[in-house]
Amino acid sequence: MRSRVRPNISFNEPLIFERSSPGKVAYQLPELDVPAADPLAALGPENTRSEIEDFPEVSEVEAIRHYTRLSTWNYAIEYGMYPLGSCTMKYNPRINELVARLDGLALTHPYRPEALAQGSMEIMARLQASLAEITGMDAVTLQPAAGAQGELTALLMIRALLASRGNPRRKVLIPDSAHGTNPASAAIAGYAVQNIKSNDAGMLDIAALEQSVTEDVAALMVTNPNTLGIFEENIVHAAEVLHARGALLYMDGANMNALMGIARPGDFGVDALHLNLHKTFSTPHGGGGPGAGPVAVKQSLEPFLPIPRLRSVGKKWAWDYERRHSIGRVRAFYGSFGVLVRALAYILAHGGPGLRKVTLDAVLNANYLRKKLEGVYELPYQSPTMHEVVFSDDRQARHGVRTGEIAKRLIDYGFHPYTVSFPLIVRGALMIEPTETETKHELDRYVEAMTQIAEEVENDPEIVKGAPHETRTSRVDEVAAARKPVLRWKPV
Amino acid sequence: MLDVIGAASVEDLFAHLPDAARLHRPLELPPGLSEYEIVRYFQDRASQNSTGFASFLGAGAYMHFRPVLVDTVVSRGEFLTSYTPYQAEISQGTLTTIFEFQTMMCQLTGMDVANASMYDGSTAMAEAAMMAVRITGKGRVLVSRAVHPEYRQVLRTYSVNQGMPVEEFGYAAEMGTLDLEDLDRKLDGLTGAVIVQSPNFFGIVERVREAAELAHERGALLILVFTEAVSLGILRPSVEADIVAGELQSFAIPPSYGGPYAGVIATHEKYIRQMPGRLVGQAVDSNGNRAFCLTLATREQHIRREKATSNICTNQALLALMAGVFMTVYGKHGLRELAEQNLAKSHYLAGKLRPRFCGKFFNEFAIQLEGKSPERVNRRLLRKKIIGGLPLGRFYPELADSVLLCATETSRRADMDTLAEVLA
Structure with a gap:
């Protein structure tokens, strides 16, 4: 114990x-x-x-x-490991906080004359260029406030491009393993959603895709590596299928931590993607935000980027509002600048070689966990693991214990739960992403905890089902809370 | 670790990636920098922005003093580096502060419920419009031209593919308040939402009550927008509004060149299930103790996917916490006194100038620079280390000779005197 x-x-x-x-x-x-x-x-x-x-x-x-x-009633990265799949809960370097709070940056009003905001604009330009290089794309907008808004921004641009070619089309294809924001964003962009089934390898079913890409399809929204932590090995072919039929390939870049310096979406056929700076680029989650969801695009989509755009005029930066084809703006001002500062600090700290190392270590850590745990938990997909690994609770369910309960028991061992019951295509999913910032020592402690819990499931399932036991707040009745919502305090 | 995995090198773990997808060269980014070099880089950028100016800019982002406690609290790793509080048992800190935030937003706005935050005021307004359209089943949206111009642009971007035609109605040239007759003319049975801002973009307290009456007569909802949250400390809560959508930057969120900020949506109880964004509710744990958890998630994208009330996932929790600490520090008496100081400063400055509109204003007002170009006047002010008002011609061609000035508790009398001298 x-x-x-x-x-x-x-x-x-x-x-x-x-x-x-x-x-x-x-x-x-x-x-x-x-x-x-x-x-x-x-x-x-x-x-x-x-x-x-x-x-x-x-x-x-x-x-x-x-x-x-x-x-003190919160768990946090600074206490311990957060193996939340698809959330990339890495350490948030403290220097990012220091530089974002410098008076000359934090106290700059967005409507300052451009001549007095050149430092801020330079930071944004440098971040845009860095993200373009990392993703292999041609242009970047930093405006979107979070990943979901990045998705919406990109879909609006895709729609505008297709409309300019004569037909905005009607549908967006989304794999069944996708994040929930994908279909929700598609709906706001005015698209119907058609789900695409994954194959037995946990990848896009290319045959199903070929059948589905009709004249009605505007784009495929794919997460790569997908939410199973599996690289879509047919991605280049998928892009060709889409492009041949006038559709575009959108990538949800939530899992970019698996690709930096190794593979670039721009090189494997992606037309647009969003990045989550609060995942891959280490800006703090803050208990739910703020994030930032820059969008990177290929040249064909560049005219449609949101206004305003940074433009260099001689040796100065200026904002360009006069862009005829732009989709407009998706938020007030220019973006979540304070988050952008933190992300650039992270990129500067690592540099090109360092970012590649981040990816190597993240994938190494995930593969280590997979190997150590695959004898204990059921591994539904055998394809190679990138930055995260998804198990199912099949073996534990036989003892009446489900993934949500195992997750709660992890708390008693000092860990934040993994992502529970997602992706939806795995029954009783345990989705685990260690990130590169965890040491072998911490990974071993995690393996030990997961192994002990599996033993408890067999020998003493009730202790798992009643978890957590060591917290000041025991299991919260969320069902009752939703039935009669009390959403504010009132005096008695 | 490689031995355990059974790989000869880390590179082997990527061997399955198709060659065509691989990057066969190093990233063209310079090598990593040390902490010292990074601090230097950003200090240099900060001084490139140049500091030491008094600023009279407002227009949706305001210069207010940030109580020291705010950064003290949000710098705690427990708040800064925690995830979205889905795991209630180890997230009671964040959940409790959000519940308090929701409560304080209700107390300020006079609404029954408020959500846990939106990206910013502009997207909160767009989401409020979508919410009103869902509630009324009527797609047309009418928005006042005295609503922040960039907010209106965002509304257009969001609504264009959703069968939500957006039309604008004017403002009264003398008063600077919404043009009630124009609203009356344009408000038809197909309109689901009427959007007004108070104080409006020109700083003027809006005719919310009359707009609400008109909207309700024709079966539309009234959405009230605010960009200057400090005004809530002194202005009557507009309980006749159906949805309130606002920006909380004024509550201790640094201007930070436009973001990150925090928006919020508040409304009446009957509309809860159409609200976008996260909500925290009261619950009990298995020991019978009071606890809090995220609730009514069946509205949200991770459950409802394309049928969700919004695509929002990540919100602005840490900034809502900043606002919460700010509201706690200022409290019942302080927020009122702060609002009164803003009122005093802006009215002192306005007393030395001639406001363009005669409506009642809070801490912003427009002035007309007869015969002088706003840009040229602003250049003169810069030489005196003063950033002047926002030239309005950029958004309102008919106000090309006017600027929007803002004075807050941070505006010093001496600077206001200098500003007035140059402008007069």
């Missing part, structure tokens, strides 16, 4: 509203250096509010204790 975690002191903490008492404050404002304005006169009584009912009233020390105590 050496490998299990031990409980630490854990403070109780009420909601901030329950901590409040009248008159307490945590803020300081300077004395006004101008005369006060009477709100009733300036705004009119009809527009002015009375007090903000039940809003927090706490002191500074209460505020910091509140948030510090709450923070």
Whole structure:
């Protein structure tokens, strides 16, 4: 039991509203250096509010204790390994935080005159060029706020290109192993979704694809390596099939961590892809965001990129708003600049050789886990593993224990669960992505935990089913919460 | 590790990749840099931006002081480096702060529910429009020209392929508020949403109540947009709106050249199931203790795929946390005082100039530079280390002689005096 975690002191903490008492404050404002304005006169009584009912009233020390105590109720990368498949939870270098907070960058207003924003624009230009080289594409937009918005941006561009050729077409093909955002983005772009089945090797079924690519198909959205951690070995052929029939190949770049310096989407036929800077490029997940979802495209799609575009004018950078074919903008201003700074810092730190090393190590780690665990958990697909490996709970299900329960039990061993029940094509999936930042020591600890849990499933399944046991919060009843949603605090 | 795997080298692990897909040369990126070199690189870029200017820019991104506690809290690895809180048992920190955030957004907006955040105000507005269309079953969207121009552009991008024709209605040339007659003329039975912003792009408190009455008469929903969240500390919550979509950058999120920011959508209880984005709900754990979890996920893309209410997945959790800490630090009294300081500063500055519109304004207002070019005036101001207002001609050809000025609690009297001298 050496490998299990031990409980630490854990403070109780009420909601901030329950901590409040009248008159307490945590803020300081300077004395006004101008005369006060009477709100009733300036705004009119009809527009002015009375007090903000039940809003927090706490002191500074209460505020910091509140948030510090709450923070300790979280698991985080800085505590331990996060083997979440498809999420690429790697270490988030702290230097990224430092540079993104430099006053000259963080305090720059987006409508500053361009002459006073050249440093920010240079950062964006450098990041665009770096991402173009890494992906083998011709042009990059940094505007999309996250992967899903990148997908939408690219699909809108594909639609605009096809429309300019006379027919935007009606359908987008999506493999059954795809992320849920793919079909959701296709719907917003006005496309119907047609699913494509995977073959026994866990890859795109080329015969099925050939049959499905009709004059109605605008694009195939493929994740490569796919969500099984398998490289689509027929990708070049798939691109040829699509292109021969006037359709485009879109790649969900969520798994780019498996390809840097090894293979480039631009070289294997991809017309457009998005990247998740909060996955491959180490920007912190922040408990759910912010991310950034740059889109890289081939020349044919370049005219359709969102406005504004960076343009060099002599030795200066300028924003170009006059682009006739652009799909428009997908968000206000230019992009999640603070995230872009962090991603560029990561690219600068690694350089070309270092990024390739990242990929080698990520794939090495995943293959190591596969080998160590394939005797313990069922491996439904035998194809070579790239950056992540997917098992099924078949053997454990015979003892009545499912993937979700095994995942919860991992918590007692000090690990974040892997991705549960995804991709959908594997029954009871355990989707594991170690990333390159885990050491062999940590991987061995993880293997030990997974192995012990498998033994527990056979000998003492109840302990697994009731997990986690070592957390301050035990199993949460999510079904009841959804049945009668309570989405805000109210005074009793 | 290679022995365990049974491979001779790491390169072997890639041997199955088709040759045509392989990159046969090194990436053309320079070798890696040390920490010191990276800091230097970004310091150089920061000074290339040049600092030390007083700025009077607003227009959707505002210069407010960021309480020290904000970065202290969001720099904690537990918040910074955690994943989306799907595993409730080890994510109670994030879940609790989101639940508090949702509550505070409700308290400020007067709505029943608020989501856990959207990418920014502009996409929140577009998503709110899609939500209103789903609720009403009517596709046409009417948006005021006094709504942030870039937000309107985003709305067009999102709506163009969804059978959602977007039309604009004007603003009153004198008041700077929405043109109620124009809205009345254009509002027909096919319209599902009317979108107004308050304070609007010109900083003016909008006629939300009248717009809502008109919209409701014709069976449309009223969407209220805000870009300056500090105004919520002093303005009456517009409970007659059906959906509120806003930008929270003012709540301690650095301007950071336009992002990342955080949007939010709030609405009435009856529309919960049409909301986009993540929601945190109260629950109990198996020991009967209060706990929180992500809820109503059947609206979302990972469950519903192409039938989801939105394609959003990653949101802006850490920035919503910044906003939450900000709201906690300022609290009931501070947010009001902060709003009053903004009001005082902008009205001091406006008192020395002649605002272009006569509507009531919060911390932004337009002025007309009679006979002078805004660009030339701004160049003169730069020599005095002042970044002047936003020239409006870029978005409004009819206001080519006007600039939009913003004063916040960070604007100093001496700078405002200099600005007024040059502009007068």
